[in-house]
Amino acid sequence: MGKTIAKSSIFLNFACVLISAFILIPVVIIFLTSLDPAKYIRFPPSGFSLLWYEYFFSNKVWQNGLLNSVYVAVLNTIISVPCGILAAYAYRKYTFKLKNIFNTIMIIPYVTPSLLVGIALLMAFGRTILRGTYFIVAIAHALWSTSFIYILMQAALSNYDFTYEEAAKDLGANLFQMFSEVTLPLLKSAFIAAILFAFISSFGEVTMAIFLVTSKTVTLPVLLWTSLKYELHPVATVASVICIIFAIVIFMLITKFFGTGMLSKIGM
Amino acid sequence: MEIAVETRNITKRFEKGRVVALDNVSIYVKKGEIFTLLGPSGSGKSTLLRIIDGLEEPDSGDVFIDGKCVTHVPAHKRDVCMVFQRLALFPHKNVFENVAFGLKMHKIDKNEIKKRVEETLWKVELNPEIYALRFPHQLSGGEMQRVALARALVLRPAVILFDEPLSSLDKRLRDKMRVELKQILKRFNLTAIYVTHDQEEAFVLSDRMAIINKGKILQEGTPRELYEKPQSSFIANFLGDTNIFKGVIKQMKGNLVIIELQDGICITANYTETPPISRDVLVSLKAEKIVLSDRPLFENHLEATVKEAIFVGEKIIYVVELNKELTLKVIEKNFGKTWRKGDRVLVNWLPDDIILIPE
Amino acid sequence: MKVNVFQKHRYLVLYLPALILFSVFFLTPFVLMIRMSFFIGKPLHCYIEGFTIENYLRFLRDFYVHTRLMFTLQLSAPVIFLTLVLAYIMAYAISRSSGIKRLILICVTIFPIWINLVVIAFSWQVIFARYGLINFFLTNLGIIDEPTPLGYNFLSVVIGLVHVCLPYTILTLLSVLDNIDPTLEEAAKDLGATKFKIFVEVTLPMSMPGIITGAAFCFVWTMSSFVIPSFLGSPLQKTIGIEIANQVLTALNWPYGSVLSIVLLCITSSTLLISNILRERTARWAKQ
Known part of the structure; x- marks a missing residue:
């Protein structure tokens, strides 16, 4: 396709990364916190365990x-x-x-x-x-x-x-x-x-x-x-x-x- | 003479009756004949083909195949097969499976299927050992045509329908394929109805043809009859390069009529069949039947000036002016004396070549 | 011979399952909802059969509901604006890229569509929480000394809603931007x-239909939002959606809930209708 015009500028690329981060970060955060054995949700995670996964499946x-x-x-x-x-x-x-x-x-x-x-x-x-x-x-x-x-x-x-x-x-x-x-x-x-x-x-x-x-x-x-x-x-x-x-x-x-x-x- | 297909008074309307696609169309096709329906796009020719195939039902009228009325028989139970415009080879099936499709649907024994498919592939000059396992996207345009033909042939239908299958090919291949197609059809004595908008194609293929426009059959006959004796200005115009004039009959003696075209320009014509009824007539003269010369050649000749001389390879197209309002198109072979713009010439033709069109 | 209507109109047979589904479980409930709105509402009793227009009169003088409606309208402005700006940038970038970059960007865009609203709301809660992501950065960078909860305010609701509206809006704008003939x-x-002039004179006007549709959908989602604001907002950020759910689930006053639902339905459907007309109008010359 002849999309030769307006090659994406640095600004556009940068904005794109930021927006993608905005879309994805919540998902990443949830994933990280699910591996935290602490009783209260906090960031950064205090450790790594599958404790809550066991809890969930039992x-x-x-x-x-x-x-x-x-x-x-x-x-x-x-x-x-x-x-x-x-x-x-x-x-x-x-x-x-x-x-x-x-x-x-x-x-x-x-x-x-x-x-x-x-x-x-x-x-x-x-x-x-x-x-x-x-x-x-x-x-x-x-x-x-x-x-x-x-x-x-x-x-x-x-x-x-x-x-x-x-x-x-x-x-x-x-x-x-x-x-x-x-x-x-x-x-x-x-x-x-x-x-x-x-x-x-x-x-x-x-x-x-x-x-x-x-x-x-x-x-x-x-x-x-x-x-x-x-x-x-x-x-x-x-x-x-x-x-x-x-x-x-x-x-x-x-x-x-x-x-x-x-x-x-x-x-x- | 056995009739393979006949339609009687077929009428079909589209869009809740607002558009008449076919208006009281009756045609017949003899066994072993190639019958062409020639018409411009939107003339209703494809609709008629689809009605014969059973893909659409007519609003009124009947379709007969081998003498049986099949108007309300669905497509899959009719003894006809179609080669589609875009061929419609199943992209997910290989050549063998494509050709075998119809037999499989009719629950024919596996060994029999294999035998018949291979036999048919040979008929269309495709070696089954090479082609059987290829998929449509691996075939060339010409090979796809053959497979499409084989897929219809293998069922040995009473008649094969063609919906402009060659239109997607380039000119050279198209010319080659249409001759081959005719040979195959004739060799196995098959009955075919061929729909096209290309007059050359129709002339090459047909035993008999019909011209259709705006849902009506205008005239049918052999290609030669239609070309030489058009019964309406539409056909005269549609087939070949034609000069058409309005004229008034001045005099009739024996088989000859003298027609005044304009301001004293008179021409002589022969009529062979019924004499014209009214004094006002349309006169048609094919461009290739006119000869340009500096000395009178035939009885019919008029003075003219060359306005344009267009070189198109094997022939030269001239536009000559008789007077301010009357111009003629002339096609001559690129042979012997040629003319240039501005030359004074005589235009000559035989009285037999003037055709009076009943209007 | 009687002509079978289904044989004559084959399309009807194919549309039939969907039409039955919609008429029994979509049209009928909404018709019943209109009837429900005239029943006598008695809190905690769902409804008492009868006929009254009291529920509608109550809506007209219910000051609290008016403030919630006004608040939701106010909420929709920043949501629409932010979503459109972000979505336009993203859609523009996608339409200008090809190959693997386009693929990745589309995947990033679409992926959150199937993550349910509760998870999205919850993850933003985690980010805004006292011991969440933002506070972690702010304290570690020394900008603030003590972590403070950042959620449960106007801004957090707006951010959550923008996050939900973004994927659909990007796709809507993308389909318009992809159809703009690059030769123009x-x-x-x-x-x-200049580049800027091209954008203002050609690209932006040509993408107007997408902008209109995108804005209309953002508005509708914000007006009817309920999960996101009830997680990310404080009682001050109660939307009309929360109030409707409250009437139906907690106050158990179905007739009044119906009235509010009908009001909301009128607002959203008229918005979509108007946006559709506007879009047709702009699309007509955009096609030229």
Whole structure:
């Protein structure tokens, strides 16, 4: 690409390093303090130990939180990935009159504050049997994820040539054969990325979950929230590190399957 | 004469009926024939092809393949195969898997598949030992064309459809491939419908062709018929370099008509079929049928001045002026006497070459 | 023969799962929320069915809520400004770099998106704490003698919110900056414009759509922020979001909570609507 003009100046590079530091330092700090055996959080760390990690993994409550988060994230993935992908696929493949309206509807949950969605769901289902179930938490997350995956897949599908599917049909493939022989292999990495995105965005979600979980279904971020509300206990750093590690792993998988090109499509 | 494909009164609208893509289109294609649909982009030719293939359904009208009505049969159950414009070779499958795809979908025995794929690859002059395991991105443009053709051939369809598959190649390769394509189709006596916007391609390939514009079939026949006897000014204009004039019939004697073009400039024409009905006619004269000379050669000759002489290699294009408003385009071989800008010349042609277009 | 609507409009089948999900679990709850706002609110009882406009009247005279709303608006100004400045610099740098540098910068940008808000808030707490990172440096450099807690004030809330808004805003600006035809800047240079002039006359106006969208989203996130300010702020920094959560979770007055939610929803959605119109307008000539 002909980006010859305005080679990044020293100022720009310097500013870049500072901003990157601003973005990353909190994460680094949390990681360092999680290895500090002291009872009170302080910097610099007074030593090095895995004490709080042992504490975390031997504690039933935290263990449960972690498991619940995984359950919710998996359930969310199962719900939101098909919804988002199918809609994005329809958006790219067909032209129809109400396209713009459908498109707007699909994006609304993405731009509605989670706080309000959480409250609305609590009020609507707080007195039904769905109250505090994994299902309702996953559904809350799925509203956001579906929108998000829809936006991402639209971008991914913009490079996809639907003629391959027509060719398959033309050569005698039925709908199922077409999907398994052509669509799936060609869009495999996009689908994997969608799954990973759905999982991680649900795993770390806290604003809606605060309103919807009960002590039985409490997820890791909410547990972190409640425990930090009362005291700055060092085990919270471990929980945070675990959240971060999940994010890093998924992040690396996404870049491996997908490259960063797709990642930069997250902006509006 | 057996009919392989026929469409009857096909009509198709897009965007909720606002755009008419096809308007009451009826064509037929005989067995073993190469039939070309020639038309400018947006004329509806690809839509007709997709309707025959089953990728789109017509709003009204019917499609017959081998005498059976297949209007509502989905694409994957029709006995037709398409070679797509962008070829659509599956990028994740190698040549063998690409060609075998259709057979696999029809649940044909593995050994049989292998046999037929190899046989077909030989037919399109690709050695299976060399090419079978290559992926599309490792092939040249010409090789990809052959694979795409093989992928359609292997299913032995009643008819093969081509949607401008050669348009992505450069000119030299395109010229070579179209001759080869015709040879392959003829050698195995295959039926084909070929869609293109390139008249040269249509002329090289077709046994019979139809010209389509704005969703309507304007005329069909052999390439020669269409070229020599266009029935509308659109076709006269579309095929070859044509001079078209408005004129008024002055006199008719026997087979000859005398037509006044303008201010006393008169020309003589022959008509062979039905005589023109009205006095106002359109006259068409192909640029290559005109001869420039300094002495009269034929009965039809007019004085003119050379306005432009454009050298294009094997031929020279002249623009000559009869008077202020009448100019002619003339194409002559780059042979013998050539003319320069400003030369006074005579333009000559045979009365047979003047075509009266019913308007 | 009756034509099956789904056969005629295949796209409907594909949109259907999402539409069902949204109408049952998104649209319906918000409609119910409107109904809830007319129920009789009784603290600690969630709600009593009935019909009253008392909740809306209460909102009109509730001075405390007004101050929280005003505070949140005040909070959004520095958040939007700081986020846009930082995001623009970063996005500009990314759009001007290629290869491994671009990759690293994008990774740095995106990575915090999946770290949950509590962790981000918590890590800033650790940094601001009495025995945290900043105090460590300040005391060791001899700037101050005794470590003092730095968190729980206006500034810490702003910093936390900027940190949360930054990744999305960078990406929004990046997509706009990446689409600016580099030949435009070359043309400007060719015509004798200085680097600064090129930026002011070409790059900045062309990136207006991204700036508008970025600002609108920062505003919406700040207005509805709840986790970050409740961790990093003192009671003085209570946002309207915290007050809404308080009405719903602690005061257990759902009808009043609904009214406040609806007010907030109106503010955020009208902001997005206006920003969208503005963006379309600027994008129209930006495309020229």
